[in-house]
Amino acid sequence: MSRPLHRSWPLAFALFAAACAAPAVETPPVAPVAVSSSPVQTGRPDLVILVSIDGFRPDYLGRGATPVMDGLVAGGAFGPMRPSFPSVTFPNHYTLVTSLHPDHHGIVGNRFTDAQLGVFTMASKESGFWDQAEPIWVTAEKAGIRTGTMFWPGSEVEIHGVRPSQWVPFDQSMPGDARVDRVLSWLDLPAAERPKLETLYFDIVDTAGHRYGPEGRETRAATASVDASIGRLVEGLKARGLFERTLLVLTSDHGMAATSPDRVVWIDDIIDPAALRIGYSGAVLTTDAAPGRETEVQQKLVGRHPHMECWNKADVPARLVYGSNPRVAQIVCLIETGWLAATRDRPVARPGGAHGYDNQAPEMQALFIAHGPGVVAGRRLTDLDSVDVQPFIARMLGVTAPKGDGRVEDTLAATEN
Numbered sequence: 001m002s003r004p005l006h007r008s009w010p011l012a013f014a015l016f017a018a019a020c021a022a023p024a025v026e027t028p029p030v031a032p033v034a035v036s037s038s039p040v041q042t043g044r045p046d047l048v049i050l051v052s053i054d055g056f057r058p059d060y061l062g063r064g065a066t067p068v069m070d071g072l073v074a075g076g077a078f079g080p081m082r083p084s085f086p087s088v089t090f091p092n093h094y095t096l097v098t099s100l101h102p103d104h105h106g107i108v109g110n111r112f113t114d115a116q117l118g119v120f121t122m123a124s125k126e127s128g129f130w131d132q133a134e135p136i137w138v139t140a141e142k143a144g145i146r147t148g149t150m151f152w153p154g155s156e157v158e159i160h161g162v163r164p165s166q167w168v169p170f171d172q173s174m175p176g177d178a179r180v181d182r183v184l185s186w187l188d189l190p191a192a193e194r195p196k197l198e199t200l201y202f203d204i205v206d207t208a209g210h211r212y213g214p215e216g217r218e219t220r221a222a223t224a225s226v227d228a229s230i231g232r233l234v235e236g237l238k239a240r241g242l243f244e245r246t247l248l249v250l251t252s253d254h255g256m257a258a259t260s261p262d263r264v265v266w267i268d269d270i271i272d273p274a275a276l277r278i279g280y281s282g283a284v285l286t287t288d289a290a291p292g293r294e295t296e297v298q299q300k301l302v303g304r305h306p307h308m309e310c311w312n313k314a315d316v317p318a319r320l321v322y323g324s325n326p327r328v329a330q331i332v333c334l335i336e337t338g339w340l341a342a343t344r345d346r347p348v349a350r351p352g353g354a355h356g357y358d359n360q361a362p363e364m365q366a367l368f369i370a371h372g373p374g375v376v377a378g379r380r381l382t383d384l385d386s387v388d389v390q391p392f393i394a395r396m397l398g399v400t401a402p403k404g405d406g407r408v409e410d411t412l413a414a415t416e417n
Helices: 067-074 089-098 136-142 176-186 204-212 217-239 294-300 386-397
Strands: 047-053 077-082 112-114 118-120 147-150 166-168 197-202 246-251 257-259 264-266 276-280 284-289 303-305 308-312 331-335 340-342 352-354 366-371
Touching (some): 047 217, 067 217, 089 386, 112 276, 136 197, 204 352, 366 386
Parallel strands (some): 047 197
Antiparallel strands (some): 257 352, 284 331
16 A cells, blocks of 8 residues: 655534644653563464543653653653544544545544434444445454454444454543453453453643543643553553563554644634524534535635645545545535634634644654564554554454555564564
8 A cells, every 4th residue: 555645423513623733743851760661472372452542642752741651661662653534433433443545444533424324423333334445353253363342333233243252332431440350350261261461541731632622631631541541451461460471552643733722714604504404513624515505615625725625525635534424424524734624603712732734744643552462562653543553453363454555565574583
Protein backbone atom coordinates (compact mmCIF):
# COMPACT_ATOMS: atom_id res chain seq x y z
CA MET A 1 0.00 0.00 0.00
CA SER A 2 1.38 3.42 -0.86
CA ARG A 3 1.73 5.99 1.89
CA PRO A 4 0.28 9.50 1.65
CA LEU A 5 2.90 12.24 1.46
CA HIS A 6 3.57 14.07 4.72
CA ARG A 7 2.41 17.64 5.27
CA SER A 8 3.28 20.17 7.67
CA TRP A 9 -17.01 7.81 21.83
CA PRO A 10 -16.66 10.15 24.28
CA LEU A 11 -17.29 13.85 23.82
CA ALA A 12 -16.56 13.59 20.13
CA PHE A 13 -19.31 16.08 19.33
CA ALA A 14 -18.16 18.64 21.91
CA LEU A 15 -17.03 22.00 20.61
CA PHE A 16 -14.70 22.97 23.39
CA ALA A 17 -11.72 25.20 22.95
CA ALA A 18 -7.43 26.73 24.51
CA ALA A 19 -6.43 30.30 24.58
CA CYS A 20 -3.56 29.96 22.12
CA ALA A 21 -2.76 27.89 19.06
CA ALA A 22 -1.41 24.41 19.70
CA PRO A 23 2.36 24.15 19.59
CA ALA A 24 4.12 21.80 17.23
CA VAL A 25 4.25 18.35 18.77
CA GLU A 26 7.62 16.83 19.49
CA THR A 27 8.03 13.52 21.27
CA PRO A 28 10.44 13.95 24.18
CA PRO A 29 12.98 11.32 25.24
CA VAL A 30 11.94 9.19 28.17
CA ALA A 31 13.98 7.59 30.91
CA PRO A 32 13.74 3.95 32.02
CA VAL A 33 11.83 3.14 35.18
CA ALA A 34 11.39 -0.04 37.16
CA VAL A 35 8.74 -1.65 34.98
CA SER A 36 11.24 -2.16 32.16
CA SER A 37 13.87 -3.88 34.30
CA SER A 38 12.57 -7.41 33.70
CA PRO A 39 14.26 -9.14 30.74
CA VAL A 40 12.09 -9.35 27.65
CA GLN A 41 11.49 -12.95 26.62
CA THR A 42 11.84 -14.18 23.08
CA GLY A 43 9.21 -16.09 21.15
CA ARG A 44 5.47 -15.70 20.78
CA PRO A 45 3.42 -14.28 23.66
CA ASP A 46 0.91 -16.36 25.57
CA LEU A 47 -1.33 -13.30 25.95
CA VAL A 48 -1.81 -10.09 23.96
CA ILE A 49 -3.49 -7.06 25.55
CA LEU A 50 -4.35 -4.15 23.26
CA VAL A 51 -4.92 -0.93 25.20
CA SER A 52 -6.39 2.29 23.83
CA ILE A 53 -6.03 5.59 25.69
CA ASP A 54 -8.48 7.83 23.87
CA GLY A 55 -6.99 11.20 22.91
CA PHE A 56 -3.48 10.46 24.24
CA ARG A 57 -0.78 12.39 22.37
CA PRO A 58 2.70 10.83 22.25
CA ASP A 59 4.22 13.98 23.69
CA TYR A 60 2.26 13.46 26.93
CA LEU A 61 4.98 10.93 27.74
CA GLY A 62 8.19 11.87 29.51
CA ARG A 63 6.73 14.79 31.47
CA GLY A 64 6.72 13.12 34.87
CA ALA A 65 3.08 11.99 34.90
CA THR A 66 3.54 8.64 33.14
CA PRO A 67 6.34 6.62 34.82
CA VAL A 68 4.77 3.25 33.98
CA MET A 69 4.32 4.00 30.30
CA ASP A 70 7.74 5.63 30.16
CA GLY A 71 9.16 2.38 31.47
CA LEU A 72 7.30 0.36 28.84
CA VAL A 73 8.75 2.66 26.18
CA ALA A 74 12.27 2.16 27.53
CA GLY A 75 11.82 -1.61 27.60
CA GLY A 76 9.98 -1.94 24.32
CA ALA A 77 9.23 -0.40 20.93
CA PHE A 78 7.72 3.04 20.54
CA GLY A 79 6.70 5.47 17.82
CA PRO A 80 4.21 8.23 17.08
CA MET A 81 1.46 6.93 14.83
CA ARG A 82 -0.63 8.57 12.12
CA PRO A 83 -4.38 8.12 12.63
CA SER A 84 -6.89 7.82 9.82
CA PHE A 85 -9.02 10.70 8.60
CA PRO A 86 -11.28 11.85 10.10
CA SER A 87 -9.21 11.69 13.28
CA VAL A 88 -12.16 10.89 15.56
CA THR A 89 -12.86 8.07 17.98
CA PHE A 90 -15.07 5.40 16.43
CA PRO A 91 -13.51 5.38 12.94
CA ASN A 92 -10.00 5.13 14.34
CA HIS A 93 -10.78 2.47 16.90
CA TYR A 94 -12.18 0.30 14.13
CA THR A 95 -9.13 1.05 12.00
CA LEU A 96 -6.83 -0.16 14.80
CA VAL A 97 -8.51 -3.58 14.87
CA THR A 98 -9.27 -4.04 11.14
CA SER A 99 -6.24 -2.50 9.34
CA LEU A 100 -8.66 -0.56 7.14
CA HIS A 101 -9.14 3.15 6.75
CA PRO A 102 -12.66 4.37 7.63
CA ASP A 103 -13.53 4.70 3.94
CA HIS A 104 -12.91 0.95 3.65
CA HIS A 105 -14.31 -0.41 6.93
CA GLY A 106 -17.49 1.65 6.87
CA ILE A 107 -17.40 3.43 10.23
CA VAL A 108 -16.81 6.73 8.47
CA GLY A 109 -17.54 9.02 11.41
CA ASN A 110 -18.87 9.19 14.94
CA ARG A 111 -22.14 10.05 13.23
CA PHE A 112 -23.18 9.21 9.67
CA THR A 113 -26.11 7.92 7.64
CA ASP A 114 -26.44 4.53 5.98
CA ALA A 115 -29.07 4.37 3.22
CA GLN A 116 -30.55 1.13 4.56
CA LEU A 117 -29.76 1.22 8.28
CA GLY A 118 -30.38 4.89 9.00
CA VAL A 119 -28.35 7.20 11.25
CA PHE A 120 -25.35 5.82 13.11
CA THR A 121 -24.33 7.41 16.40
CA MET A 122 -21.93 6.29 19.10
CA ALA A 123 -24.88 4.73 20.90
CA SER A 124 -25.98 2.60 17.91
CA LYS A 125 -26.03 -1.15 18.55
CA GLU A 126 -27.08 -2.43 15.10
CA SER A 127 -24.50 -4.98 13.96
CA GLY A 128 -24.99 -4.15 10.29
CA PHE A 129 -23.07 -0.91 10.66
CA TRP A 130 -19.93 -2.91 11.47
CA ASP A 131 -20.12 -5.72 8.92
CA GLN A 132 -18.00 -4.10 6.21
CA ALA A 133 -14.87 -5.31 8.03
CA GLU A 134 -13.63 -8.02 10.40
CA PRO A 135 -12.04 -6.89 13.68
CA ILE A 136 -9.12 -8.82 15.16
CA TRP A 137 -11.24 -10.39 17.92
CA VAL A 138 -13.48 -11.98 15.29
CA THR A 139 -10.42 -13.26 13.43
CA ALA A 140 -9.05 -14.71 16.67
CA GLU A 141 -12.32 -16.34 17.71
CA LYS A 142 -12.60 -17.95 14.26
CA ALA A 143 -9.10 -19.36 14.79
CA GLY A 144 -10.09 -20.87 18.14
CA ILE A 145 -8.50 -18.13 20.27
CA ARG A 146 -10.74 -16.79 23.01
CA THR A 147 -10.97 -13.03 23.36
CA GLY A 148 -12.16 -10.47 25.90
CA THR A 149 -13.01 -6.84 25.07
CA MET A 150 -13.41 -4.01 27.57
CA PHE A 151 -15.45 -1.19 25.96
CA TRP A 152 -13.78 -1.25 22.53
CA PRO A 153 -16.06 0.36 19.91
CA GLY A 154 -17.82 -2.40 17.97
CA SER A 155 -17.25 -5.09 20.58
CA GLU A 156 -20.82 -4.96 21.88
CA VAL A 157 -22.35 -6.24 18.64
CA GLU A 158 -22.24 -9.50 16.75
CA ILE A 159 -20.02 -9.09 13.69
CA HIS A 160 -20.12 -11.73 10.95
CA GLY A 161 -21.99 -13.93 13.41
CA VAL A 162 -19.22 -13.77 16.05
CA ARG A 163 -18.88 -12.06 19.44
CA PRO A 164 -15.92 -11.91 21.82
CA SER A 165 -15.96 -14.65 24.45
CA GLN A 166 -16.03 -11.91 27.09
CA TRP A 167 -17.34 -8.38 26.55
CA VAL A 168 -18.85 -5.55 28.58
CA PRO A 169 -21.46 -2.92 27.57
CA PHE A 170 -19.95 0.55 27.62
CA ASP A 171 -20.26 2.37 30.95
CA GLN A 172 -18.31 5.62 31.00
CA SER A 173 -18.73 5.89 34.78
CA MET A 174 -16.65 2.75 35.42
CA PRO A 175 -13.28 3.85 36.86
CA GLY A 176 -10.05 2.86 35.15
CA ASP A 177 -8.96 0.51 37.94
CA ALA A 178 -12.29 -1.32 37.77
CA ARG A 179 -11.79 -1.79 34.04
CA VAL A 180 -8.35 -3.24 34.68
CA ASP A 181 -9.70 -5.54 37.38
CA ARG A 182 -12.35 -6.89 35.02
CA VAL A 183 -9.74 -7.65 32.36
CA LEU A 184 -7.55 -9.36 34.98
CA SER A 185 -10.52 -11.37 36.26
CA TRP A 186 -10.90 -12.97 32.84
CA LEU A 187 -7.37 -14.32 33.25
CA ASP A 188 -8.50 -16.13 36.41
CA LEU A 189 -11.04 -18.21 34.49
CA PRO A 190 -10.38 -21.92 33.89
CA ALA A 191 -7.75 -22.42 31.19
CA ALA A 192 -10.29 -23.46 28.57
CA GLU A 193 -12.24 -20.20 29.05
CA ARG A 194 -9.31 -17.80 29.44
CA PRO A 195 -8.80 -15.17 26.71
CA LYS A 196 -5.51 -15.02 24.84
CA LEU A 197 -6.37 -11.64 23.30
CA GLU A 198 -7.86 -8.83 25.39
CA THR A 199 -8.63 -5.20 24.69
CA LEU A 200 -8.88 -2.38 27.23
CA TYR A 201 -10.17 1.17 26.75
CA PHE A 202 -9.67 4.38 28.75
CA ASP A 203 -11.54 7.59 27.90
CA ILE A 204 -10.65 10.16 30.60
CA VAL A 205 -7.65 11.67 28.80
CA ASP A 206 -9.84 12.51 25.82
CA THR A 207 -12.55 13.93 28.09
CA ALA A 208 -10.07 16.15 29.91
CA GLY A 209 -8.40 17.20 26.67
CA HIS A 210 -11.73 18.40 25.26
CA ARG A 211 -12.64 20.34 28.39
CA TYR A 212 -9.27 21.79 29.35
CA GLY A 213 -7.08 21.50 26.26
CA PRO A 214 -4.02 19.32 25.69
CA GLU A 215 -1.86 21.40 28.05
CA GLY A 216 -4.39 21.68 30.89
CA ARG A 217 -3.38 20.47 34.34
CA GLU A 218 -6.57 18.39 34.42
CA THR A 219 -5.42 16.63 31.25
CA ARG A 220 -2.07 15.92 32.87
CA ALA A 221 -3.91 14.53 35.89
CA ALA A 222 -5.95 12.27 33.61
CA THR A 223 -2.77 10.93 31.99
CA ALA A 224 -1.37 10.21 35.46
CA SER A 225 -4.56 8.39 36.43
CA VAL A 226 -4.48 6.17 33.34
CA ASP A 227 -0.77 5.52 33.88
CA ALA A 228 -1.54 4.33 37.39
CA SER A 229 -4.23 2.01 36.04
CA ILE A 230 -1.75 0.57 33.56
CA GLY A 231 0.60 0.08 36.50
CA ARG A 232 -2.20 -1.85 38.21
CA LEU A 233 -2.50 -3.99 35.07
CA VAL A 234 1.25 -4.69 35.06
CA GLU A 235 1.23 -5.63 38.75
CA GLY A 236 -1.80 -7.86 38.22
CA LEU A 237 -0.04 -9.67 35.40
CA LYS A 238 3.08 -10.10 37.53
CA ALA A 239 1.02 -11.48 40.42
CA ARG A 240 -0.35 -14.11 38.04
CA GLY A 241 3.08 -14.94 36.59
CA LEU A 242 1.97 -13.62 33.19
CA PHE A 243 3.86 -10.36 32.70
CA GLU A 244 6.92 -11.88 31.03
CA ARG A 245 4.66 -13.83 28.67
CA THR A 246 2.34 -10.92 27.80
CA LEU A 247 2.60 -8.58 24.83
CA LEU A 248 1.24 -5.18 25.82
CA VAL A 249 0.31 -2.93 22.90
CA LEU A 250 -0.61 0.59 24.02
CA THR A 251 -2.25 2.83 21.44
CA SER A 252 -4.43 5.88 21.08
CA ASP A 253 -6.95 6.73 18.40
CA HIS A 254 -5.84 10.32 17.79
CA GLY A 255 -4.26 13.30 19.50
CA MET A 256 -5.72 16.62 20.59
CA ALA A 257 -5.35 20.25 19.44
CA ALA A 258 -5.98 23.37 21.48
CA THR A 259 -9.03 25.36 20.38
CA SER A 260 -10.49 28.76 21.24
CA PRO A 261 -13.66 30.83 20.74
CA ASP A 262 -11.39 33.19 18.81
CA ARG A 263 -10.73 30.53 16.14
CA VAL A 264 -14.12 29.66 14.68
CA VAL A 265 -15.29 29.30 11.09
CA TRP A 266 -18.88 30.53 11.26
CA ILE A 267 -20.90 28.52 8.77
CA ASP A 268 -23.60 31.20 8.86
CA ASP A 269 -21.16 33.67 7.29
CA ILE A 270 -20.71 31.37 4.29
CA ILE A 271 -24.16 29.91 3.75
CA ASP A 272 -27.58 29.71 5.38
CA PRO A 273 -27.26 26.66 7.70
CA ALA A 274 -30.78 25.66 6.68
CA ALA A 275 -29.34 24.80 3.26
CA LEU A 276 -27.30 22.03 4.88
CA ARG A 277 -27.98 18.64 6.42
CA ILE A 278 -24.94 18.59 8.69
CA GLY A 279 -23.83 15.18 9.84
CA TYR A 280 -20.82 16.30 11.85
CA SER A 281 -19.20 19.63 12.65
CA GLY A 282 -16.37 20.96 14.75
CA ALA A 283 -12.86 19.91 13.80
CA VAL A 284 -14.24 18.38 10.59
CA LEU A 285 -17.44 19.19 8.72
CA THR A 286 -19.47 16.64 6.76
CA THR A 287 -22.79 17.61 5.22
CA ASP A 288 -25.32 16.99 2.50
CA ALA A 289 -27.37 19.70 0.80
CA ALA A 290 -30.95 20.18 1.92
CA PRO A 291 -33.41 19.11 -0.80
CA GLY A 292 -33.75 21.77 -3.45
CA ARG A 293 -30.68 23.71 -2.33
CA GLU A 294 -28.00 21.69 -4.06
CA THR A 295 -26.95 24.43 -6.46
CA GLU A 296 -26.65 27.00 -3.68
CA VAL A 297 -24.50 24.63 -1.62
CA GLN A 298 -22.21 23.92 -4.56
CA GLN A 299 -21.79 27.61 -5.27
CA LYS A 300 -21.30 28.85 -1.72
CA LEU A 301 -19.77 26.02 0.30
CA VAL A 302 -17.63 23.91 -2.03
CA GLY A 303 -14.23 25.51 -2.40
CA ARG A 304 -11.61 27.25 -0.30
CA HIS A 305 -12.54 29.49 2.62
CA PRO A 306 -10.41 31.12 5.31
CA HIS A 307 -9.32 28.27 7.64
CA MET A 308 -11.47 25.68 5.81
CA GLU A 309 -11.62 23.87 2.47
CA CYS A 310 -14.64 21.91 1.27
CA TRP A 311 -14.84 19.26 -1.46
CA ASN A 312 -17.44 17.07 -3.05
CA LYS A 313 -16.69 13.62 -1.71
CA ALA A 314 -15.35 12.42 -5.07
CA ASP A 315 -12.76 15.22 -4.98
CA VAL A 316 -11.37 14.72 -1.46
CA PRO A 317 -7.56 14.54 -1.77
CA ALA A 318 -6.38 10.95 -2.21
CA ARG A 319 -3.97 11.21 0.72
CA LEU A 320 -6.95 11.40 3.11
CA VAL A 321 -8.30 8.03 1.84
CA TYR A 322 -11.87 9.25 2.24
CA GLY A 323 -14.89 9.72 0.02
CA SER A 324 -15.57 6.47 -1.83
CA ASN A 325 -17.78 4.84 0.81
CA PRO A 326 -21.51 5.48 0.26
CA ARG A 327 -21.81 6.44 3.92
CA VAL A 328 -19.58 9.50 3.50
CA ALA A 329 -21.63 12.69 3.23
CA GLN A 330 -21.70 14.48 -0.12
CA ILE A 331 -19.45 17.32 1.07
CA VAL A 332 -16.38 16.99 3.29
CA CYS A 333 -14.63 20.04 4.77
CA LEU A 334 -11.12 20.02 6.19
CA ILE A 335 -10.81 22.56 9.01
CA GLU A 336 -7.47 24.19 9.79
CA THR A 337 -5.97 22.60 12.88
CA GLY A 338 -6.98 24.51 16.00
CA TRP A 339 -10.07 26.03 14.38
CA LEU A 340 -13.67 24.85 14.67
CA ALA A 341 -16.62 24.99 12.27
CA ALA A 342 -19.80 26.01 14.07
CA THR A 343 -23.15 27.71 13.61
CA ARG A 344 -24.13 30.76 15.62
CA ASP A 345 -27.02 28.95 17.28
CA ARG A 346 -24.43 26.61 18.87
CA PRO A 347 -21.45 28.89 19.48
CA VAL A 348 -18.06 27.88 20.86
CA ALA A 349 -18.18 29.17 24.41
CA ARG A 350 -14.80 28.39 25.95
CA PRO A 351 -11.24 27.25 25.27
CA GLY A 352 -10.54 23.54 25.23
CA GLY A 353 -9.44 20.93 22.73
CA ALA A 354 -10.64 19.03 19.68
CA HIS A 355 -9.66 16.37 17.17
CA GLY A 356 -10.89 15.31 13.74
CA TYR A 357 -8.39 17.41 11.81
CA ASP A 358 -5.95 16.48 9.04
CA ASN A 359 -4.52 13.13 10.10
CA GLN A 360 -1.03 14.34 9.22
CA ALA A 361 -1.20 17.32 11.57
CA PRO A 362 1.38 16.88 14.36
CA GLU A 363 -1.26 17.53 17.03
CA MET A 364 -3.28 14.54 15.77
CA GLN A 365 -0.47 12.02 16.24
CA ALA A 366 -1.49 8.86 18.08
CA LEU A 367 0.47 6.58 20.40
CA PHE A 368 2.11 3.20 19.79
CA ILE A 369 4.02 1.23 22.44
CA ALA A 370 4.77 -2.50 22.28
CA HIS A 371 6.37 -4.35 25.21
CA GLY A 372 6.75 -8.05 25.77
CA PRO A 373 7.99 -11.29 24.23
CA GLY A 374 9.96 -10.78 21.04
CA VAL A 375 9.92 -6.97 21.21
CA VAL A 376 13.30 -5.24 21.02
CA ALA A 377 13.93 -2.99 24.02
CA GLY A 378 14.55 0.64 23.15
CA ARG A 379 13.49 0.31 19.53
CA ARG A 380 12.08 3.46 17.93
CA LEU A 381 9.69 3.12 15.00
CA THR A 382 8.99 5.58 12.20
CA ASP A 383 6.21 6.04 9.63
CA LEU A 384 3.67 4.15 11.73
CA ASP A 385 0.04 4.29 10.67
CA SER A 386 -2.97 3.11 12.65
CA VAL A 387 -3.67 0.55 9.91
CA ASP A 388 -0.41 -1.18 10.94
CA VAL A 389 -1.63 -2.28 14.39
CA GLN A 390 -3.90 -5.17 13.36
CA PRO A 391 -1.24 -6.86 11.18
CA PHE A 392 1.23 -6.60 14.07
CA ILE A 393 -1.16 -8.21 16.55
CA ALA A 394 -2.19 -10.91 14.08
CA ARG A 395 1.48 -11.77 13.45
CA MET A 396 2.22 -11.94 17.17
CA LEU A 397 -0.86 -14.10 17.78
CA GLY A 398 0.03 -16.38 14.88
CA VAL A 399 -3.30 -15.92 13.07
CA THR A 400 -4.02 -15.01 9.47
CA ALA A 401 -6.08 -11.85 9.36
CA PRO A 402 -7.94 -10.44 6.35
CA LYS A 403 -5.66 -8.22 4.31
CA GLY A 404 -6.14 -4.56 5.01
CA ASP A 405 -4.45 -1.26 4.26
CA GLY A 406 -1.56 -1.78 6.69
CA ARG A 407 1.96 -3.01 6.08
CA VAL A 408 3.59 -5.75 8.15
CA GLU A 409 7.00 -4.26 7.41
CA ASP A 410 6.16 -1.07 9.31
CA THR A 411 6.32 -2.93 12.62
CA LEU A 412 8.92 -5.57 11.81
CA ALA A 413 11.62 -3.42 13.39
CA ALA A 414 9.83 -3.77 16.72
CA THR A 415 10.67 -7.47 16.83
CA GLU A 416 13.86 -7.81 14.76
CA ASN A 417 17.41 -7.16 15.91
